[in-house]
Amino acid sequence: MNAKKLATFAGIALVLFFVIARPGEAAGFVNNIIAALRDAAEAVITFVSNVFS
Known part of the structure; x- marks a missing residue:
């Protein structure tokens, strides 16, 4: 398993836990x-708006 996929799964798990x-x-x-x-x-x-007015 590469590091990018592992980091993605860890991030999703952390969000779900929170x-x-x-x-x-x-x-x-x-x-x-x-x-x-x-x-x-x-x-x-x-x-x-300020640039074009």
Whole structure:
């Protein structure tokens, strides 16, 4: 088994353990990631709007 496949399985197992063991914290973590992505997208939109206006 190569290292990439092993790392992928380990990552999936870690995520599943975190979701099962602490679902509230996992949901909060996902919400934080989504908020950060939304903020980044809004920043890019603002930048592009200012460049073309």
